[in-house]
Structures are given as structure tokens and as C-alpha cells.
Amino acid sequence: MARSARWHDKVIGLLRAGNPDAAIAQMKVAPSVRELRSLQEALAESQLAGRWRNVDQALADAIQDLSAPRLHRSP
Numbered sequence: 001m002a003r004s005a006r007w008h009d010k011v012i013g014l015l016r017a018g019n020p021d022a023a024i025a026q027m028k029v030a031p032s033v034r035e036l037r038s039l040q041e042a043l044a045e046s047q048l049a050g051r052w053r054n055v056d057q058a059l060a061d062a063i064q065d066l067s068a069p070r071l072h073r074s075p
Contacts, residue, residue, distance in 0.1 A: 007031065008039035015048060015055065024058040033066045 007030070014023040030036050040059060043049040050056060 006038070007035045008042045011039055012042055012046060012048065015043075015052070020052045020055050023055055027055075027058050027062045030062055030066065033063060036063045036066065 007026075011023050011026050014020075014026065027036065027039070030039075036059060040049070040063070043059075
């Protein structure tokens with residue numbers, strides 16, 4: 001199954017549109033840690049990391065939560 005766009009591109013689009021609350025909501029329902037880490041890297045590359053303190057904290061919390069071995073989202 002091919003994806004039309006990468007997940008982190010959609011979240012970055014929300015941030016660029018000025019909607020950090022929607023971006024945080026998307027982080028809370030992220031499909032996997034891999035997706036969150038790719039978002040973290042994409043934010044650093046696009047120089048958006050550190051612009052929104054609450055977004056950075058939500059991203060760190062989501063990575064920590066999904067990194068726990070017993071917490072995961074089923075496909």
C-alpha cells in the first residue's frame with residue numbers, strides 16, 4: 001500500500017499554517033515511534049524545532065510514551 005504523503009510532512013504543514021494545536025493532536029495519535037523520530041528530524045532540517053515550546057514538549061512526550069515496550073498502536 002503506497003502512501004500519498006509522508007506523515008511528518010502533514011504535521012509540518014499544520015505548523016506552517018499556524019495550527020500547532022492540530023499538530024500536537026496528530027502527535028498524540030502518531031502511528032509509531034519511527035514516524036515521530038522522522039518528524040523530529042524534519043523539524044530540525046526545516047529549522048522549525050524550538051519555535052513552539054509546547055510542540056517540542058508534546059513531541060518529546062509522544063516519543064517517550066510510544067518507546068515503552070508495552071505501549072504501541074495496533075495497525
